[in-house]
Amino acid sequence: MTTTVKKKQTKTRKRNAVRRRVWPRWMRPALYVSAVALVLGGLGGAGVWAVRSGMVEIAVAKVSAYYESANRSAGLVVREVLVDGRQETSRARMLTALKVNRGDLILNFDVDTARERLQSMGWIASARVERHLPDTIRVSVVERVPVAVWQHKGKFLLVDAAGTVIGSDGVERFRDLKIIVGKDAPKHAQALIAMLQEHPKLMARVKAAVRSGGRRWNLRMDNGIDVRLPETDAFAAWDRLAKYELQHKLLGRDIGSIDLRLPDRVVVKVRHETPIKKPQRGSRT
Numbered sequence: 001m002t003t004t005v006k007k008k009q010t011k012t013r014k015r016n017a018v019r020r021r022v023w024p025r026w027m028r029p030a031l032y033v034s035a036v037a038l039v040l041g042g043l044g045g046a047g048v049w050a051v052r053s054g055m056v057e058i059a060v061a062k063v064s065a066y067y068e069s070a071n072r073s074a075g076l077v078v079r080e081v082l083v084d085g086r087q088e089t090s091r092a093r094m095l096t097a098l099k100v101n102r103g104d105l106i107l108n109f110d111v112d113t114a115r116e117r118l119q120s121m122g123w124i125a126s127a128r129v130e131r132h133l134p135d136t137i138r139v140s141v142v143e144r145v146p147v148a149v150w151q152h153k154g155k156f157l158l159v160d161a162a163g164t165v166i167g168s169d170g171v172e173r174f175r176d177l178k179i180i181v182g183k184d185a186p187k188h189a190q191a192l193i194a195m196l197q198e199h200p201k202l203m204a205r206v207k208a209a210v211r212s213g214g215r216r217w218n219l220r221m222d223n224g225i226d227v228r229l230p231e232t233d234a235f236a237a238w239d240r241l242a243k244y245e246l247q248h249k250l251l252g253r254d255i256g257s258i259d260l261r262l263p264d265r266v267v268v269k270v271r272h273e274t275p276i277k278k279p280q281r282g283s284r285t
Contacts (some may be wrong), residue, residue: 068105071105071106071107072105074134075134075135076105076106076107076133076134076135077102077103077104077105077106077135078100078101078102078103078104078105078106078109078135078136078137079102079135079136080135080136080137081095081098081100081102081136081137081138081139082136082137082138082139083139083140083141084138084139084140084141085140085141085142085143086141086143087143088123088143088169088170089121089123089124089141089143093121094118094139094141097114097117097118097120097121098114098117098118098129098137098139099114099117100114100137106131106133106134106135106136106137107131109131109137111129111130111131112129114129115127115128115129118139118141122144122158122164122165122166122167122169123143123144123166123167123169123170124141124142124143124144125142125143125144125160125164126141126142127139127140127141127142128140128141144160144164144166145160145161146158146159146160146166146174146177147159147160147161147177147189147190147193148177148178148179148180148185148186148189148192148193149171149174149177149178149179149180150165150179150180150181150185150186150189151179151180151181151208152181152183155168156168156171156179157171158170158171158174158177159180159186159189161189161190162190163186163187163188163189163190164186165186178192178193178196178206178208178209179207179208179209180192180208180209180210180211181208181209181210181211182210182211182212182214183211183214184211184214185209185211188211188217192209192217195234195235195238196238198235198238198239198242199238199239199242202238202241202242202245205221205222205223205251206219206220206221206222207220207221207222208220212228215231216228216229216230216231216234216261217229217234221251223251224256225251225255225256225257225258226256226257226258227241227257227258227260228257228258228259228260228261229260229261230260230261230262230263231261233263236263237260237261237263238260240260240266241258241260241266244266250266250268253268254270254271255268255269255270255271256269256270256271257269
């Protein structure tokens with residue numbers, strides 16, 4: 001009988017016993033702050049007196065100090081910033097945009113705000129920013145790909161296929177890209193480049209493209225000849241120029257411009273020859 005009672009008591013103690021949960025070391029600062037907040041919130045009407053007496057400010061200051069100390073003790077500080085996908089954006093500029101330094105509390109780092117700052121940079125099309133506890137910030141970016149150089153208000157600016165202006169940073173490394181001119185040139189740049197690429201040899205001779213009236217392109221060739229493309233069906237006009245160049249070597253002649261705006265003909269303007277001055281009477285020759 002006695003043995004049976006003891007067994008029942010043992011089972012009851014086991015059933016009623018509360019298991020002690022062991023929290024990870026790096027989670028303890030947050031748990032402490034939550035506990036303090038619950039205590040202050042439970043003060044009820046006494047909370048008004050606590051605010052007026054300055055007790056809340058003192059308590060908050062103590063909690064903040066403990067929070068930082070506990071975070072550092074737990075190793076919740078930034079020790080590494082790992083970046084993937086960066087080619088053109090300098091590490092220094094990226095760290096400036098992230099606004100994070102080694103030794104900062106990692107839980108104080110605002111992931112969303114940092115991502116927005118990165119995506120406001122000209123080179124970066126998209127970014128992903130993550131906290132990897134206890135001590136690592138991981139960043140992954142996708143950079144824009146420039147397709148042309150926009151000459152605008154005395155500056156040379158890189159633009160991508162979507163017409164987004166990347167900026168002047170690193171423009172000297174892209175001297176092989178075509179120069180485009182005109183207020184709306186960036187948003188039409190990709191279509192222009194796609195057209196020019198249909199005839200690579202002819203494209204290589206294009207020095208710049210000027211947007212005329214927001215409707216069409218004028219091409220400046222490497223020997224100074226201007227090629228006027230039509231507003232519609234510029235691809236067909238470009239094909240005609242390639243055919244004429246192959247058959248008649250137009251670009252090798254002494255001409256000033258080639259007008260392709262009429263679909264059934266090519267209008268060529270010859271350069272004006274400099275007239276030879278006749279010697280005046282009585283002058284020495």
